[in-house]
Amino acid sequence: MRIAAERASTSGQIEALRRDFEGIVEANALVAVDDEHDPEGSSTAFERAHVAALLARADEHLAELDRALERLDRDDYGRCRSCGEPIPAARLEVRPEATLCVGCAEEREGWAGRGRRRR
Incomplete structure (x- = not known):
């Protein structure tokens, strides 16, 4: 594991x-x-x-x-603590301790989308 x-x-x-x-x-x-x-x-x-x-x-x-x-x-x-959706296996492979899916993690960090800086 x-x-x-x-x-x-x-x-x-x-x-x-x-x-x-x-x-x-x-x-x-x-x-x-x-x-x-x-x-x-x-x-x-x-x-x-x-x-x-x-x-x-x-x-x-x-x-x-x-x-x-x-x-x-x-x-x-493997469930996002924010939205409750499954965290993709690829993310858990890289960060097995992850508690947020990519979308919620980006939202939490203030990212509006891929490649954009915080507002």
């Missing part, structure tokens, strides 16, 4: 990001940190913030996948 594969992949990504984050923190702890005078201090802070942001997004994606599994258990998976 696509959700299980995506969940396993995301879990692996989270583990790798946590290792990266811990490595950055540990490496930084070995050096006397003085961001004001250390030319690498701002790079390290940026790298740490970047990995933390990636980790937060991966955690949220995992939560979305878990909610998709709950919908699957309730026989509510």
Whole structure:
């Protein structure tokens, strides 16, 4: 099943990001940190913030996948939460956590049609 594969992949990504984050923190702890005078201090802070942001997004994606599994258990998976119509299989293949059909997702994001920008 696509959700299980995506969940396993995301879990692996989270583990790798946590290792990266811990490595950055540990490496930084070995050096006397003085961001004001250390030319690498701002790079390290940026790298740490970047990995933390990636980790937060991966955690949220995992939560979305878990909610998709709950919908699957309730026989509510694959239905648009807005209009109630089935979400096309092609969309679920790309985004197994999707809760909106393409039309409702575009409407929610303020798109008037394909290729147009928000008003």
